[in-house]
Amino acid sequence: MRKNGSRLISLRQYRLTDLFLFAVILTVFEVILHFAFKAFRGDFIFSPMLAITLIVMMRWGWPAVFYALGDGLLFCLLNIKDPGFSPYMFAIYIVGNAFIALLLLMTKFMGKEKIRGKWYFTLLFVTAGWIAVVLGRAAVAACCGLGFVSALLSHFGDLVSFAVCLVVILVMRRLDGMFEDQKTFLKRLDAEKKEKARRDTFGDEPIEVDEESLKILKKDDDLYN
Numbered sequence: 529m530r531k532n533g534s535r536l537i538s539l540r541q542y543r544l545t546d547l548f549l550f551a552v553i554l555t556v557f558e559v560i561l562h563f564a565f566k567a568f569r570g571d572f573i574f575s576p577m578l579a580i581t582l583i584v585m586m587r588w589g590w591p592a593v594f595y596a597l598g599d600g601l602l603f604c605l606l607n608i609k610d611p612g613f614s615p616y617m618f619a620i621y622i623v624g625n626a627f628i629a630l631l632l633l634m635t636k637f638m639g640k641e642k643i644r645g646k647w648y649f650t651l652l653f654v655t656a657g658w659i660a661v662v663l664g665r666a667a668v669a670a671c672c673g674l675g676f677v678s679a680l681l682s683h684f685g686d687l688v689s690f691a692v693c694l695v696v697i698l699v700m701r702r703l704d705g706m707f708e709d710q711k712t713f714l715k716r717l718d719a720e721k722k723e724k725a726r727r728d729t730f731g732d733e734p735i736e737v738d739e740e741s742l743k744i745l746k747k748d749d750d751l752y753n
Contacts, residue, residue, distance in 0.1 A: 554580045579693040596625035616672040627664025658690045
C-alpha cells in the first residue's frame with residue numbers, strides 16, 4: 529500500500545523486521561568477537577547478548593528472551609571444540625540466560641518509560657539483568673553438580689560484558705525511539721505528525737491572554753491614551 533509515494537507497512541511487519549535485524553546484529557557480533565578473541569588470544573572476552581536482549585526487551589517485551597536463549601546456544605556451538613568445554617555448558621548458558629525473563633516483571637511494574645526516563649533507573653535495569661543472568665547460570669551449574677559459589681564467582685568476573693552493555697544502553701537511550709517501547713514510539717510519532725499537519729493547515733494556535741493583563745497593557749500603551 530502506498531500513500532504520498534511512501535510504502536506503509538503493518539505493525540506486525542515492522543515488528544518482525546525489527547526483531548530480525550536485531551537477531552542478525554547479535555549473531556554477527558557474537559561470531560566476530562569469538563573469532564577475534566581466538567585470533568588475538570585476548571585475556572578477556574565479552575558478549576553483546578545482554579545489551580541487545582535488554583534493548584529488544586524495552587522495544588518489544590517477551591520476544592527478547594529468545595535472544596538470550598539463542599545466544600547461549602550459539603556460544604556453546606562456537607566453543608564446543610574447546611578443551612575445557614563440557615556438555616553441561618549447554619544447560620548453563622541456555623537455561624541460565626533464560627533467567628533474564630525476570631526483567632519482564634521490572635518493565636511491567638516499574639514501567640518502561642520510567643526505566644528509560646532516568647539514567648539511574650536505566651543503570652538499575654542493566655544491573656538487574658546482569659545479576660539475573662549470572663545467578664541463573666550459577667543456579668543451573670549447581671543443579672548440574674558443579675559448585676554454585678565457583679560458578680557464581682566465575683560469571684561475576686565477566687564485568688567487561690556488563691560495562692559494555694551499560695555504555696551501549698546509556699547511549700541508545702539518548703537516541704530517539706531506540707530504547708523505547710515501539711508501540712508507544714509509533715503512537716507518539718503519529719501524534720506529532722498529526723499536530724504538525726494541523727498547525728500547517730490552520731497556523732499557530734490562538735494565544736489566550738489574561739483579560740486583566742490586557743487592560744494593564746492597554747493602559748500603559750500610548751496608542752490607547
